[in-house]
Amino acid sequence: MPDASDLHSSAPPPQRRRWMAVLAKASVTELERAWASLQDRPGYRFLRPPECGLALVRGRIGGSGDPFNLGEMTLTRCAVVLDTDGATGFGYVAGRDARHAELAAAFDALMQCATRADAASAIDALGAAQRARRREAAQAAAATKVEFFTLARE
Amino acid sequence: MYVAVKGGERAIEAAHELLAQARRGDPQVPELTLQQVSGQLSLAVDRVMAEGSLYDRELAALAIKQARGDLIEAVFLLRAFRTTLPRLAVTRPIETGRMAPRRRISATFKDLPGGQMLGPTFDYTHRLLDFALAAGASAAPEPAGVPAEPGPMPRAPAAVDPAADVNGDARGPARALAFLDAEDLIERPPMTGSDDPPDITRDPLAFPAPRAARLQNLARGDEGFLLALGYSTQRGYGRTHPFAGEIRMGEVEVEIVPEELGFAIVIGEVTVTECDMVNQFAGSATEPARFTRGYGLAFGEGERKAMAMALVDRALRADQLGEDTGAPAQDQEFVLYHSDNVEASGFVQHLKLPHYVDFQSELNLIRRIRAGTPRAVAAEPEPAAAGEED
Structure with a gap:
């Protein structure tokens, strides 16, 4: 359990990175449903209310070289503190949906509590759905795989 | 020299009303939704995001709708909106x-x-107009070649695959x-280790x-x-x-x-x-x-x-x-x-704004030339060249 007075989470980054990615890539509808499915939904207050802005997106020269600035994308961020144990959660999500950032932050805070298996399984389900969608897209693309052959002159 | 003009408020208002009507088109026809623009004119949306330099499908779709499909106008709208938002982050280079x-x-x-x-390519299509689309008869096609029972995709374990994303997918x-x-x-590609490219x-x-x-x-x-x-x-x-x-x-x-x-x-x-x-x-x-x-x-x-x-x-x-x-x-x-x-369009299109004073001076000049008074031409600096605002 994180220390309630500690703003920074003690959840190890690899796991936290994973669930934050799933939360960011989920749709707000999916997150609403997942939130509603929780056994009890703790209250929280905003440490930072949802705020919409930009992220400057970088690419790499030649795909793997030095970075360059490709363009910008919209980004919404939010930070919440749980009423129950003071755990802090952050939401950083592409787009301009305040509720998406808020729910992502709330789930992130909840995931700090080792006891919230329901939150963990809700996120697992979202992650599984995302993988399934990606698999479907990969299969649709794979169906367009071509074998070109050259016609040699006799 | 650019001289401000006043007046015309009512005409401008009426013009904007007319624009709104023209944008809407035949009111008997259902209005476009942003989902339709984003989903069915997706390459227009992509182009507006690329040239508007702002990745947000919904905003780009809105810009296209508002601009009546004028993509350069839509790019302009997106660029203008961008200036209203603070920059919260710089991303790591996408891989x-x-x-x-x-x-x-x-x-x-x-x-x-x-x-x-x-x-999903246009390559190898015959570029023949497809009148089935005109009839609106395009039931969503079956996803090409997706097997009815998708087999399991081999996935590398997250811990060992350096190319895996955070969800462990290779x-x-x-x-x-x-x-x-x-x-x-x-x-x-150049790899100097610099991580602060110019913006x-x-x-x-x-x-x-x-x-x-x-x-x-x-x-x-x-x-x-x-x-x-x-x-x-x-x-x-x-x-x-x-x-x-x-x-x-x-x-x-x-x-x-x-x-x-x-x-x-x-x-x-x-x-x-x-x-x-x-x-x-x-x-x-x-x-x-x-x-x-x-x-x-x-x-x-x-x-x-x-x-x-x-x-x-x-x-x-x-x-x-x-x-x-x-x-x-x-x-x-x-x-x-x-x-x-956006810059090019602005500079080309500014030519249609009132340039009455500029043009008056040109008109005076050509009248003097035609009247055979070369003295006046030689003695005075060319008013248009000296006073052009741009």
Whole structure:
């Protein structure tokens, strides 16, 4: 359990990175449903209310070289503190949906509590759905795989 | 000299009302939704995001609807909106090598490791108008070739696969040009370790512009302009003998490192199109000959844009590679100062704003010339030239 007075989470980054990615890539509808499915939904207050802005997106020269600035994308961020144990959660999500950032932050805070298996399984389900969608897209693309052959002159 | 005009408020108001009516079209026909624009005119949305330099499908769809389908006007709207938002983060460079491609082709190697996937392409269509679409009879087609029972996809364990994303999915076939690189037959992208590229939206261009600044400029540049310039290099104005080494399109994850967390997190995915163009050789007394490359990267599905960008990127390197210069596409100032369609459109279209005083002076001048008073012409400075506001 994180220390309630500690703003920074003690959840190890690899796991936290994973669930934050799933939360960011989920749709707000999916997150609403997942939130509603929780056994009890703790209250929280905003440490930072949802705020919409930009992220400057970088690419790499030649795909793997030095970075360059490709363009910008919209980004919404939010930070919440749980009423129950003071755990802090952050939401950083592409787009301009305040509720998406808020729910992502709330789930992130909840995931700090080792006891919230329901939150963990809700996120697992979202992650599984995302993988399934990606698999479907990969299969649709794979169906367009071509074998070109050259016609040699006799 | 530009002299402000007053008045005309009512006419302007009426004009805007008329615009709104024209935008709406026949009220008997259902109004377009943003989902329809985004879903069914998706390449228009992609182009507006790329040239508007702002990745947000919904905003781009709104801009297209508001602009009545005028894509350059839509780009303008998106750029204007962008200025209202604070910049909250700078992302880590997206790793296109880890893209899950929906399209990936090479014109240089037919047996590409990982295979060539055509994806949703116009290539190999017959370009015949499809009247079935006109009849609105397009039931959503079955997803091509998706087996009824999708088999399990082999997945590498997250812990050991360096190319895996945060969800543990291995992604991204090897680059087509990797084996040329293994034989040292192709130049490598610059890797100086610099992680603070110039930002042309904050700092004005200085010449000669570094490649990172040029690429940022081209990435938001007008597709038509880049297409014509790229074409000109193929026709002999700065020849570079290009081959499309690899083109890939698909989704990549975007990561930022929030200060309060101190580690990278994924904020979402963007669709991008990348073109790695292979061009003829450069070498010297000390360096063996190697293929050179041009690079194109665009938001969304923008293959023509990415290819044209790669051609122009390569042309702009002529100087650095010690090639003959002088063609338009090789001229940094010419290319970079004229690529932006919002600037170009503004300057061209400002000509329609009232220039009454300017024109009066021209009119006076030509009357004096015609009246045969050369003294007046010679003695006075040319009012139009001296007083032009632009």
